[in-house]
Amino acid sequence: MKTIIIGAGPASLMAATHAIKNGYEVLVFEKMKTAGRKFLVAGDGGFNLTHEGSLDDFSSYYSHSQIAAIVRQFTNVDLIAWFKELGIETYVGSSGKIFPVKEVKPAFVLKTWLNFLKSQGVKFFFNATLQDFSSDEVVIKTNTVFEKHRFDHLVLGLGAASWPKTGSDTAWVSLFKSKKIEIVPFQASNAGINCLLPTEFLQKFQGEVFKNVIVSHHNARRKGEVVLTNYGVEGAPIYYLNPSIRSNISLPILIDFKPDFFENEIVEVLSNAKNISEGLNKLKIPNPIIFWFKTYLTKDNYTSTHYIAKLIKSFFIQPISFRPIEEAISCCGGVSWNELDENLRLINYPKISIVGEMIDWDAPTGGYLLQACFSTGFVATRPI
Numbered sequence: 001m002k003t004i005i006i007g008a009g010p011a012s013l014m015a016a017t018h019a020i021k022n023g024y025e026v027l028v029f030e031k032m033k034t035a036g037r038k039f040l041v042a043g044d045g046g047f048n049l050t051h052e053g054s055l056d057d058f059s060s061y062y063s064h065s066q067i068a069a070i071v072r073q074f075t076n077v078d079l080i081a082w083f084k085e086l087g088i089e090t091y092v093g094s095s096g097k098i099f100p101v102k103e104v105k106p107a108f109v110l111k112t113w114l115n116f117l118k119s120q121g122v123k124f125f126f127n128a129t130l131q132d133f134s135s136d137e138v139v140i141k142t143n144t145v146f147e148k149h150r151f152d153h154l155v156l157g158l159g160a161a162s163w164p165k166t167g168s169d170t171a172w173v174s175l176f177k178s179k180k181i182e183i184v185p186f187q188a189s190n191a192g193i194n195c196l197l198p199t200e201f202l203q204k205f206q207g208e209v210f211k212n213v214i215v216s217h218h219n220a221r222r223k224g225e226v227v228l229t230n231y232g233v234e235g236a237p238i239y240y241l242n243p244s245i246r247s248n249i250s251l252p253i254l255i256d257f258k259p260d261f262f263e264n265e266i267v268e269v270l271s272n273a274k275n276i277s278e279g280l281n282k283l284k285i286p287n288p289i290i291f292w293f294k295t296y297l298t299k300d301n302y303t304s305t306h307y308i309a310k311l312i313k314s315f316f317i318q319p320i321s322f323r324p325i326e327e328a329i330s331c332c333g334g335v336s337w338n339e340l341d342e343n344l345r346l347i348n349y350p351k352i353s354i355v356g357e358m359i360d361w362d363a364p365t366g367g368y369l370l371q372a373c374f375s376t377g378f379v380a381t382r383p384i
């Protein structure tokens with residue numbers, strides 16, 4: 001059995017791992033000079049391979065029931081066990097994210113994995129770009145040469161639209177459309193949000209971090225750190241709100257700067273202070289917000305302890321749009337679930353599987369993205 005895998009991102013590498021374990025001949029073609037560029041970029045930002053949590057809790061983070069069902073077949077526990085087999089020990093961080101132990105760097109994880117695959121007989125070809133496919137043959141371009149390769153099973157893990165410089169540039173979308181395969185348009189996810197805030201305010205305070213705040217949007221709520229940027233806001237809790245913001249961008253983002261205080265307790269602190277300014281300092285309200293109150297509120301509102309307390313509990317920011325997809329950590333959109341069976345095979349091309357971010361699903365950062373990629377790689381190469 002000859003399995004051809006195109007793309008050498010984490011989803012494809014997991015597919016290669018299981019295909020070779022199943023005794024198949026495995027060839028991996030990657031258009032860049034090296035493997036796993038986005039995996040290494042993810043590593044720079046903290047390198048959470050997965051996240052702790054029971055299966056029910058874990059699967060609730062995914063946008064589509066189909067991807068949640070895939071993750072249930074190769075879980076966070078399976079992933080940790082597999083990395084252990086590879087010699088990579090992991091630990092659970094205080095936030096529940098699961099990382100390789102401290103001394104193990106992302107490049108080491110990737111190198112260890114690639115060496116393992118090569119030792120098992122997986123053959124890698126770089127600077128090799130998928131040009132076309134039929135039901136049992138692919139056309140690969142290496143330099144100026146076009147080669148045809150027949151396959152028994154083809155796995156496509158070509159990535160989505162974010163960070164195109166890592167190789168995942170969605171050039172495959174037009175090829176898929178020409179074959180009448182339904183593609184859900186890509187949109188930025190886990191992205192910063194452009195907001196309606198005064199330019200002078202953003203320029204003055206970009207980079208400021210609001211710690212331990214609760215942000216909410218419609219029915220979504222998250223505690224964490226929000227970062228002010230020169231365009232608006234970003235940070236893990238904002239990423240968590242992305243799906244809600246996407247579905248109703250006219251609603252404001254609310255920030256609670258004192259989640260441990262009731263509104264009346266804030267009023268009490270402000271009322272007992274010499275003046276509002278002292279009260280705000282006692283409450284440790286971040287400087288940009290004190291500046292906001294002083295600069296943009298009327299005198300009557302600024303001196304009203306009730307008005308200020310309300311704003312401290314629900315400071316509203318109007319979102320305008322998402323940051324460009326190229327900057328986003330991930331995307332939603334991709335190959336429609338209507339095109340796939342439960343083994344991630346294309347219904348009209350039963351020898352071809354799709355893995356990773358190419359498929360239309362969404363999840364927050366914190367290990368949920370990589371876990372889903374790994375799980376698709378496993379499910380796609382399970383013997384059927």
Ligand SMILES: Cc1cc2nc3c(=O)[nH]c(=O)nc-3n(C[C@H](O)[C@H](O)[C@H](O)COP(=O)(O)OP(=O)(O)OC[C@H]3O[C@@H](n4cnc5c(N)ncnc54)[C@H](O)[C@@H]3O)c2cc1C
Pocket residue numbers: 006007008009010011012029030031032035036037038039041042043045046047048049050128129130131157158159160162163166167168169171172328329330355356357358365366367368369370371373
């Ligand atoms: C800044 C950043 C931070 C992140 N942080 C986290 C995190 O903390 N936790 C988490 O879980 N996830 C994180 N991620 C997401 C994670 O990196 C992705 O989910 C994962 O890399 C997607 O894997 P993939 O295999 O589907 O695609 P990719 O990793 O994009 O790999 C696709 C591969 O296919 C190749 N390719 C494309 N087209 C062709 C073609 N025509 N022919 C041949 N090869 C082709 C590409 O060159 C690429 O190597 C982060 C991502 C970014 C950008």
